[in-house]
Structure formats: C-alpha cells, structure tokens
Amino acid sequence: MLNTQEILDRMSEKGLRITDQRRTLAKLFAETDGYLSPKDVYEYMGRQYSGLSFDTVYRNLRVMHELGVLEQIVFEDGMKFRVHCAAGEHHHHMICLQCEKTYPIHFCPMPMTDVPGSFQVVKHKFEVFGYCETCQREDHPLKSGGNE
Template sequence: MENQTAIQEAVQQMKDYGFKYTKKRETIISYLAKTDRYVAAKELHDFLTKKYAGISYDTIYRNLRDFVNIGILEDTELEGEMKFRFNCSLQGADHHHHHFICSVCGKTKELTTCPMEFFQDQLPGCTIEDHRFEIYGRCKECQSAV
C-alpha cells in the first residue's frame, strides 16, 4: 500500500476513535509512516519543533501513546527508551509476522516465522490471548559503521 493511502487510513482511524483532526497529528503519523523504523519521541519532537514552534514534548508523547492504543502505531522499548513506528497492518501487511529491530538505528526487518506453536505446546490448558516477539541486534549497516 502506498504511504499516502496508509496515512489517510490512519487519520481516518484516529477520527473514528474520536480524536480531533489536527495538522500536527497528521504530521506525526506521516513522519512515522515515511521513516519505516522505530523512532524516539525526542526525534519526533526535534522534527516537529521546526514546523510548529512551541509544541511540547508531553503533547507529542501523549499522542504517540494514544496512537498505540488505537492501533495506528506500534511501540517497543530500546535501551530503556520507548520508541514508536507506524503499524505494519496499515502499510499493507496482511499476515502475521514479527520483527528484527536494530538497536542502533531502529530499522526493522520482517520475520515470518512465529515461535508460538512451541510455547502453546508447553502451556496445556492455557489460552494465549496475544503475543509479541522481537529480536534485537545491529543491522548490516550499523555493524559496518563500528
């Protein structure tokens, strides 16, 4: 799916959940859709203050958390800091997958193998309601930069 279509879909989803449309919110969504990696709130704040002088870090972080809660964004913790990326399902990923995440630059690579069958076998009588599986390391580019 083209980025612009995915951005429009995410903005509509935001409205459907009762959030007011603002250009700032669309800019947050657009930035994350175009970077296609995990991004720290600080990076987003640095970018947004160039366009919207005086925008607070708290406002940006609150919007990021809200967007995670309604499924527009995904989050992960890298080295003690929360980072955010555009949700894969809004970019046309129509299959279950997990990610390798570069701990340096935040780029992701899709993993199509899911380890859940292994775990389900070890949990007889239990129902798994959700799961998340991420592998952290350094991507090829960040390894060669060392």
Template sequence: MNVQEALEKLKKAGYKYTGKRKTLLELFATEKRYMSAKEILASMKGSYPGISFDTVYRNLSLFEELNIVEVTELEGEKRFRFNCSFTHHHHHVICMECGKTKQISVCPMDWMTENVKNDDFTVTGHKFEIYGCCADCQASL
C-alpha cells in the same frame, strides 16, 4: 499503515484533524523505523517551535490506542513506528543503532504450541523481537 489510513482511523474514532497530527503521521511515513518521543519532538520543533513534549506524547498514546502505531521498548525507552499493514502474523528484527526494522514470518509460539503442554495457562498474546545491528550500521562502525 499510511498517513491516509491513519487519518481515517482518527476520523472514525471521532478525533479532529490537526496539522500537528498530520505532520506526526508524515514523520512516521518517512522514517520507517522506531523513534523515541524525544526524537519525534526534536523533528517537529522546526514546524512547530512551541510544541510540547506533552502534546507529542498525548498524540502518541492516542495513536497507540487506535492501533496506528506500534510500540517497543529499546534501552529502557518507549519507541514508536507506524503499525504494520500486514494482515498476517509476524515479528521484527530491529537495529539497535538506527531503529530500522525488518519483518520476519517465523514465530516461536508455533513451536511452543506444538511442543509444550501447559493446561494451566492460556496464552492471550505475545511479542517477539530480535535485536541487532543492520548491514548499513555495521558498515559505518
């Protein structure tokens, strides 16, 4: 996902272009990591001193609904990042220090599908994330 693709999704869904939305999308394009709503609010305060947490969270919820951002929960707090533009199924490793992510193509559901018979349960989706500490953060510890 990039800023232009996200703006097109908003437009197609009937939502207005606003400077705040564009700034928020540009933040996602620049950061390339999971960010909390608090971090996003703090980052946007410079350009929009009167911006409220409600405005940020409302836009994040809209972006999630339109699949512009993906969401995870780290340390009990929702974190957001641009939705991957990869068209193939994948998962992520996530640094717990800085929030950076890296794509992994291995999926444990492949093994489950091949090795575990469960006729009384239909899987409709799954999420698999591996948490740790990236090399840059390890070097600074």
C-alpha cells in the same frame, strides 16, 4: 508501511479527531524510515507548533499506538515508535541495534512456547535484536560482545 492518508483514515475510523497536529504526526511517521523517540517527535513538532507540551506529544503517541497506527519498541536507549506495517497478517520483527533496519519474521513463535494450561494469553510481542549484514562490517563494540 502505512502512508499518511491510511494513518489518518485509521485514526478517524476509531473516532479520533483529526487536528493539524495529528496530520503533521501522521505525515512525519509515514515519511520516516525507522524509529522515532518521543523526544525526536517533540523536537520536530515544537518547531511547527509553539507552546506544544511534551505531555501532549506523548499522549498522542500512546493513543496512536493503542489504535494500531504506530508500533512501539523498547530499545536499550528507551522507547521508540514507528508507523505500523501495512501487512495485514500477524508477524514479528528482527531489528538491527545499530541502524534500526527492521526485517519481518513471517511466522509467529507463540505456538512453540510452553504456556501453562491455566494461563490465558491475550496478546504478545516478539522482537529479535541483532546486527544487519551492513552493520556487522562496521566497527561496533557491541557486535563482538564487548562492553566498551
């Protein structure tokens, strides 16, 4: 995972002005093991910066995602972000639906897809959702296919 300085360096290299709020965001994501919703980030930032709007937080999350600093994943309960992997090679993830632990998939399944000859792929995402070994042992209604 990227550390705080690596996040700030990437943001600066892309021409983004490094403000105190952006330093705080970089530190928050570098020190968080897992995913944060925009609401989580807004509540955290709001404790330090009075008058901060949700729109400002969300806009910064989107910019950081577009710069490749944050990864964005859509869970059943909404969109969440986490710091981008430091690994330089292209890869995808398996994500636990309960604890949100993330495991890398060290190959890309894209070459195995049946893309029509007239379709030009410009980017793709591939995530696999399930339950890690630890969470499988815990009592979770969705593990067994239940819908409670």
